[in-house]
Amino acid sequence: MKPLGPIPSGYGVIDGQLAIAGRKATDLVAEAGSTPLFVYSRQHLERRVAELRAAMPERLALHYAVKANxxxxxxxxxxxxxxxxxxxxxxxxxxxxxxxxxxxxxxxxxxxxxxxxxxxxxxxxxxxxxxxxxxxxxxxxxxxxxxxxxxxxxxxxxxxxxxxxxxxxxxxxxxxxxxxxxxxxxxxxxxxxxxxxxxxxxxxxxxxxxxxxxxxxxxxxxxxxxxxxxxxxxxxxxxxxxxxxxxxxxxxxxxxxxxxxxxxxxxxxxxxxxxxxxxxxxxxxGRYLVGESGVYLTRIVDRKLSHGEVFLIVDGGLHHQLAASGNFGTVVRRNYPVAIASRFDAPTEEAASVVGCLCTPLDRLADKAGFPRADVGDLVAVFCAGAYGASASPAQFLGHGPAAEILV
Ligand SMILES: Cc1ncc(COP(=O)(O)O)c(C=O)c1O
CATH class of the missing domain: 3.20.20.10 (Alanine racemase)
Known part of the structure; x- marks a missing residue:
């Protein structure tokens, strides 16, 4: 199994699900109406800026690089x-x-x-x-x-x-x-x-x-x-x-x-x-202020076995998450923090690759990582999605269009 990146602090569990700003992932998807969905947390933004202000000299002003989000x-x-x-x-x-x-x-x-x-x-x-x-x-x-x-x-x-x-x-x-x-x-x-x-x-x-x-x-x-x-x-x-x-x-x-x-x-x-x-x-x-405040939620639409390997195929992909797929400035592909949002507190049971719905082998959000057993309908969370996700991915590629976004 390949390791996953570290999940940022500040996320919780409610009814076994990932909770963002105190709200269950399935409730957030229901509110937004669809997956794939970027959820950004206002609490995270506020805490981040407060921590930064507390650490830096008062004389230093803080600018936000809009390109991040x-x-x-x-x-x-x-x-x-x-x-x-x-x-x-x-x-x-x-x-x-x-x-x-x-x-x-x-x-x-x-x-x-x-x-x-x-x-x-x-x-x-x-x-x-x-x-x-x-x-x-x-x-x-x-x-x-x-x-x-x-x-x-x-x-x-x-x-x-x-x-x-x-x-x-x-x-x-x-x-x-x-x-x-x-x-x-x-x-x-x-x-x-x-x-x-x-x-x-x-x-x-x-x-x-x-x-x-x-x-x-x-x-x-x-x-x-x-x-x-x-x-x-x-x-x-x-x-x-x-x-x-x-x-x-x-x-x-x-x-x-x-x-x-x-x-x-x-x-x-x-x-x-x-x-x-x-x-x-x-x-x-840019990313320091907003990156960890965002989670990308995408739904599993197929589960396949190929040569003994499990593939969880989601309705999102690199067209919203170019960086998580390893195609935005990284030399060696490594796994971002990714989890099964709808089974957030369940133990690891198997190695699986989370792949997107695009017709390219580049579209891989997690490679042979450890997850609880997940199936069609489960939600996958990609963390660190608040910066250079929606703003730095080819949303029109293969015609799937942009993801929904909400701030909670
Ligand atoms: C001029 C300039 N400002 C700000 C940024 C934001 O960088 P980061 O999101 O890593 O803070 C960039 C990133 O390339 C940049 O080129």
Whole structure:
């Protein structure tokens, strides 16, 4: 049998079933009307942000990276919890605005922004994290055409990456940001243009579980920000220190040590150089804030034996759970935390593979893992589904369409 990833804390059992926010899985499916279904828990979101705030220095603002989960009720819940929202497209700008969130709280990073996206962001009053000198020219042109001073920051391509991170977004040639040595000249031009200067965005990687690596990256980021501010010859109003806090998905993964990161950052803030003394700092996190709050529920529609192996075939699959299937940035496929939701407290009886309903061998949500005996009609839960599930899976693939989503 292959091991499963660790089930996040905060889930319970009622009548033998998985309970999410105190409600039975079957009741949640009945309320939503169908499977497959993403269930997100407001309690989880609140607890997560509270824990983070308690561990981090008060001076550090908290931004939510919308790409992790742009479901409008989740955004509305986050609006009361975090300080800012980071978006990556004009589409996300529209979604955040439709959630009633003040665009002044939004910053927009991402390569390849179209002119119409720049225009929408400038009209809304969002901060644009410029990814290149060309983008700076286009943003300033849009601003002068509209008679609006755009809010502009520069996304820096740092000379380092976040060690041990699942996705490295700095260090060497990258399509993200502007190489550090070219940033001071660009900053001077942006400031001279009359734009509202918003500072730097420095994002070195994501999905790191090693606190020491995050601490080292934050120290390097502060050092780089101070040097670039000095060389730009202007005060730095704001600095986005990136994020990268990961969550345990796989067997053997352990949660990131928040207290260690918070105390190191507090110590760093206590001895900031003059150029950063009045700077406002934030971090931007996606999966850390929402990942463990979500469960994907899917129903078994067939049970088969093939060459002695049990296959539980569900009505969902990689079209909603690309990451759990092992096809979103992982090199070696390992099992996410998966359970039989309708027999949550039953003992393990057999090895089975949970596979989706797509016509591809890639569609595997659990591989030869230990489960209680489950049959047609039982519900399967995939945990850690609150981030990069619905938002990062090919919902149209093979025509099954998107899953339902609810926040409880
Ligand atoms: C610029 C930027 N911000 C935030 C994130 C969110 O990362 P995570 O969900 O791992 O916190 C990403 C992820 O790729 C990113 O590229």
């Amino acid at each position: 742009p479901f409008v009720p989740v955004l509305q819940a986050m609006a009361g919890l975090v300080d800012g929202f980071d978006i990556a497209s004009g589409g996300e700008l529209g979604i955040v605005q439709s959630a009633g969130i003040d665009p002044a709280r939004i910053s927009f990073a991402g390569p390849g922004k179209r002119v119409d996206e720049l225009e929408a962001a400038i009209v809304a009053g969002a901060t644009i994290n410029l990814e290149s000198e060309g983008e700076s020219v286009r943003a300033l042109e849009v601003g002068s055409r509209l008679g609006i001073a755009p809010r502009l920051a520069i996304r820096v391509n740092p000379d380092f990456d976040l060690k041990g991170s699942g996705m490295k977004m700095g260090g060497g040639a990258k399509q993200f940001g502007v190489d550090a040595e070219r940033v001071p000249a660009m900053a001077r031009q942006v400031i001279a243009s009359g734009a509202e200067w918003r500072g730097f965005h420095i994002f070195a990687g994501s999905q790191a579980l090693d606190a020491a690596a995050i601490i080292e990256t934050q120290a390097q980021t502060l050092h780089l920000a101070a040097r670039l501010a000095d060389e730009s010859g202007a005060a730095l109003p704001h600095c986005n220190l990136g994020g990268g806090f990961g969550i345990p998905y796989f067997p053997g993964d352990a949660p990131v040590d928040l207290a260690a990161i918070g105390s190191a950052l507090g110590e760093a803030f206590a001895v900031l150089p003059d150029s950063l003394r009045d700077t406002a700092f934030c971090i931007e996190l």
